[in-house]
Each structure stands twice: as structure tokens, then as C-alpha cells.
Amino acid sequence: MNLPADKKKISIVCFSGDFDKMVAAFTIATGAAATNREVTMFFTFWGLNALKKKKGRVATGNSIMARVFNFLMGGLNNLPLSRLNFFGASPILMTGMMKKHNVATLPELVEAAHALGIRIVACEMAMHILEVGKSDMIEEVQDVAGVATFLNESENAHIIFI
Amino acid sequence: MNLPADKKKISIVCFSGDFDKMVAAFTIATGAAATNREVTMFFTFWGLNALKKKKGRVATGNSIMARVFNFLMGGLNNLPLSRLNFFGASPILMTGMMKKHNVATLPELVEAAHALGIRIVACEMAMHILEVGKSDMIEEVQDVAGVATFLNESENAHIIFI
Amino acid sequence: MNLPADKKKISIVCFSGDFDKMVAAFTIATGAAATNREVTMFFTFWGLNALKKKKGRVATGNSIMARVFNFLMGGLNNLPLSRLNFFGASPILMTGMMKKHNVATLPELVEAAHALGIRIVACEMAMHILEVGKSDMIEEVQDVAGVATFLNESENAHIIFI
Numbered sequence: 355m356n357l358p359a360d361k362k363k364i365s366i367v368c369f370s371g372d373f374d375k376m377v378a379a380f381t382i383a384t385g386a387a388a389t390n391r392e393v394t395m396f397f398t399f400w401g402l403n404a405l406k407k408k409k410g411r412v413a414t415g416n417s418i419m420a421r422v423f424n425f426l427m428g429g430l431n432n433l434p435l436s437r438l439n440f441f442g443a444s445p446i447l448m449t450g451m452m453k454k455h456n457v458a459t460l461p462e463l464v465e466a467a468h469a470l471g472i473r474i475v476a477c478e479m480a481m482h483i484l485e486v487g488k489s490d491m492i493e494e495v496q497d498v499a500g501v502a503t504f505l506n507e508s509e510n511a512h513i514i515f516i
Numbered sequence: 517m518n519l520p521a522d523k524k525k526i527s528i529v530c531f532s533g534d535f536d537k538m539v540a541a542f543t544i545a546t547g548a549a550a551t552n553r554e555v556t557m558f559f560t561f562w563g564l565n566a567l568k569k570k571k572g573r574v575a576t577g578n579s580i581m582a583r584v585f586n587f588l589m590g591g592l593n594n595l596p597l598s599r600l601n602f603f604g605a606s607p608i609l610m611t612g613m614m615k616k617h618n619v620a621t622l623p624e625l626v627e628a629a630h631a632l633g634i635r636i637v638a639c640e641m642a643m644h645i646l647e648v649g650k651s652d653m654i655e656e657v658q659d660v661a662g663v664a665t666f667l668n669e670s671e672n673a674h675i676i677f678i
Numbered sequence: 679m680n681l682p683a684d685k686k687k688i689s690i691v692c693f694s695g696d697f698d699k700m701v702a703a704f705t706i707a708t709g710a711a712a713t714n715r716e717v718t719m720f721f722t723f724w725g726l727n728a729l730k731k732k733k734g735r736v737a738t739g740n741s742i743m744a745r746v747f748n749f750l751m752g753g754l755n756n757l758p759l760s761r762l763n764f765f766g767a768s769p770i771l772m773t774g775m776m777k778k779h780n781v782a783t784l785p786e787l788v789e790a791a792h793a794l795g796i797r798i799v800a801c802e803m804a805m806h807i808l809e810v811g812k813s814d815m816i817e818e819v820q821d822v823a824g825v826a827t828f829l830n831e832s833e834n835a836h837i838i839f840i
Contacts, residue, residue, distance in 0.1 A: 420775065437533075438588055482779050502709045526829075613741070617806050
């Protein structure tokens with residue numbers, strides 16, 4: 355990377371696919387990028403759901419197990435709240451509360467992240483286990499990488515696990 | 517800030533309002549402050565509940581949605597365990613186990629944090645979305661700030677997301 | 679510690695005992711150690727379960743409360759998935775998916791961590807509260823320490839809370 359040495363860096367491991375934690379991750383990421391930091395978001399495990407192309411529940415993968423998991427996990431619009439989820443009612447209510455107060459909603463935050471040049475990386479191993487291919491994911495995904503690559507690129511960064 | 521350059525810094529994002537995670541956050545925070553580190557705790561989302569003035573469940577906010585959320589979330593004495601909560605029985609049992617072994621309980625840790633000069637900051641955006649005002653929170657809250665301010669002040673700190 | 683100053687360090691607080699989060703913790707840890715980093719894993723609270731000697735559910739501790747908690751929490755082979763756990767079926771399915779794709783399973787990751795020289799530390803306070811003794815834990819546990827010791831040893835490390 356050819357960055358000036360004083361460029362501040364933040365790397366976020368997006369492990370949880372919870373709606374509220376994803377909002378937190380993207381809020382920190384976009385806030386950091388807007389204040390001139392270099393930001394990488396590394397999506398793994400449940401977090402991969404936020405990167406799926408199709409918005410609804412789709413049974414991605416070849417094996418039955420992978421298909422069941424991927425169907426149950428859904429995509430960006432099916433992320434549950436980490437608490438008081440009430441079978442998906444709460445993320446919808448929460449989105450209403452965010453709109454009412456002119457706070458960016460989750461899809462708006464994802465768009466903003468892309469516009470601000472935040473690097474979006476999908477975890478190779480998680481894709482492998484859950485049988486999610488690059489073609490199953492949104493175009494904003496710039497890289498597929500393993501944990502060692504992620505750590506190397508985050509050496510001088512704050513690493514935040516969400 | 518006029519700190520000596522070698523002062524060690526730790527910033528904790530208290531996102532989760534789970535009883536056990538709050539105990540962990542305050543244990544790390546007070547342990548760090550007691551060993552001469554500068555500590556900031558940034559409370560956001562579910563974490564805001566730990567800062568609410570009234571101890572019981574109170575329906576704070578103007579809109580029906582915010583009132584329902586705030587009622588359900590409760591305050592410092594209603595924080596659930598992240599696992600095996602059993603409708604609130606476990607945090608009470610856990611507090612008993614902590615007392616039995618002379619470990620500081622959660623309210624004692626909050627008090628200690630204040631006494632040790634730990635900076636307690638409430639997240640502006642979360643207060644806005646959940647319609648929690650400064651007057652709804654305990655006096656120990658020193659600042660209301662956004663994520664950019666938090667990141668700027670945490671530049672040389674360990675950032676821990678709990 | 680007599681490490682070369684340029685040795686990269688990573689410290690992971692293993693707070694959650696969730697199966698998926700433990701896989702993430704050990705994957706980051708072994709990936710970091712394999713690329714020549716010095717890694718410490720600090721196990722506290724639910725995370726302690728991953729260190730218990732007996733593989734099944736055992737009622738460790740003296741008080742009834744501690745015994746109930748320890749029984750319910752189980753050990754390394756009873757860790758639940760943080761979502762879609764389905765009473766323990768999912769971690770078993772997930773292990774099948776990992777094996778199928780030749781990804782190291784959790785017990786293999788623990789073994790690899792030990793072989794790679796990762797330092798495994800158990801949290802003194804959590805052992806105290808939950809009444810888990812050193813003899814209840816696997817031999818790979820090298821140290822029992824408090825949070826202040828952990829922070830001191832992690833001063834130049836990335837601290838990741840999982």
C-alpha cells in the first residue's frame with residue numbers, strides 16, 4: 355500500500371450478522387472514512403449475510419446443510435436484532451426509528467461505505483464452509499482473503515471485532 | 517488533552533447491554549484505570565441502558581416505539597445475561613456469586629469507574645434514535661459525543677468493542 | 679519478555695463461549711501465530727468452558743449455584759452456536775461442514791494453538807466466581823492471571839475481544 359505513513363487505519367472484523375451490530379460496524383466505518391481514515395471491513399461467518407446479492411432468503415450452496423444454513427440466515431434485509439428481535443419485527447421498527455430521526459439506515463450505510471472507498475473483504479474460509487460463492491455476493495465486495503492477509507494488512511490499524 | 521505522552525490509553529465501546537459483558541467492560545476499565553491508564557467508556561445502543569438514571573423499567577422517549585423499546589430494555593438493574601438468562605434470574609444469582617467471593621458487583625464497578633476518573637461518554641446518535649435525553653441518564657455521564665469524536669480521542673488507545 | 683521489538687503481538691480476550699466465536703478466536707490466533715506473531719489468549723467467563731478438562735457436562739464447584747452454572751455451560755464439546763443453535767444440533771452440523779471442506783475443527787484448532795506456542799491464560803476472577811479450579815482445566819493452560827497482568831502484557835499488542 356502506498357499510503358502516507360500518518361494515514362490512520364481501522365480494520366473491522368464483521369463477524370456477527372446482527373442488524374444492530376452491523377449498523378454499529380458501518381457507523382464506525384463510515385465515520386472513520388469520513389474523517390480521512392483508511393478503513394477495511396472483513397466479513398466472516400454470520401457477517402457474510404450482509405454481503406449477499408439477493409435481498410431475500412435464498413438457499414445458496416450445494417450441500418443440503420449449507421443450503422439450510424444460508425436459507426435460515428437470509429440476507430441484508432433479514433438480519434435479526436441481537437436482542438428483543440421478536441421474529442424480525444424489531445429490525446423493521448428500528449429502521450423506522452432511524453428514518454424518523456434522519457439517521458442513515460443499513461442499506462444507506464452500505465452504500466455510503468462503498469462511496470467513501472471503504473475496502474470490503476469477504477472471508478475465504480467462511481465462504482468455503484458456508485458454500486457462498488463470489489457470484490452470490492454484491493458487487494461492492496472487492497476482495498476475498500484469508501485471516502493471515504487480513505492481519506498483515508491491519509498491522510498498523512485498530513482492529514475492532516464486532 | 518494534556519497527558520504525558522507515555523500515558524497508556526484504553527477506549528471501550530460498550531455496545532452490548534448484557535449484564536455479563538458490562539461486568540467485563542467495567543472490570544477491564546477499572547483494572548486499567550487502577551494501573552494508571554487513561555480510560556474512556558463510550559456507551560451506545562443497548563449499552564445506554566447501563567447509564568439510565570431510574571433503576572427500574574421506565575418508558576423513556578416521546579414516540580410509542582421508543583417508549584416500548586426503553587421499557588423493554590430496562591436499566592442497570594435489568595440487564596440480562598447474554599446466555600442462560602432464565603428471564604432475569606441468572607443476573608441475580610450471578611450477583612450473589614460475585615458477592616460471595618468478594619468480587620465487586622456491577623453497581624459497585626460503576627461507582628469505582630467514576631471514582632477512578634474513567635471518562636463516561638454517551639453516544640449521541642443512539643440517544644437520538646432511542647429518544648433518551650441527558651436528563652434520563654445518571655450524573656456520572658460526562659459527555660455526549662458522536663463516533664468521529666470518539667475515534668479522534670482514541671487514536672492512540674486500544675479500542676475494545678464489547 | 680525478551681522478544682525482539684519488532685515481534686508483532688496479538689492478545690485475544692475469549693469472553694464468549696459460543697462455538698462459532700471460539701472457532702473465530704482460534705482461527706485468528708493460529709493464523710497470527712503461524713505468521714510469526716506472539717499470541718496470548720485470555721479466557722474469561724463463558725470462555726472458560728473451552729478450557730475444561732472433562733469433555734461432557736460436569737457440575738464443577740462447591741456451591742449449588744456454581745455447580746448448576748458449570749453443568750449448564752458444559753465444556754468444549756457443548757459450546758452452543760451464537761445463533762440458530764437448535765439445542766446443540768447446529769454446532770454438530772457445522773463441525774460436519776468444516777470437516778467436509780477440510781477446515782480445522784475446534785478441538786484441532788485448540789491442539790494447533792498449543793503446538794504453535796500460543797499462550798493460554800485463564801482469568802483468575804472468573805475461575806473464582808464460577809468455582810473452576812486449575813485442576814478442572816486442560817493441561818494446555820499455562821497461566822492463571824488477572825486483568826491487570828493481561829493488560830500489562832498486551833500493551834504493545836492488538837487487543838481483540840471476542
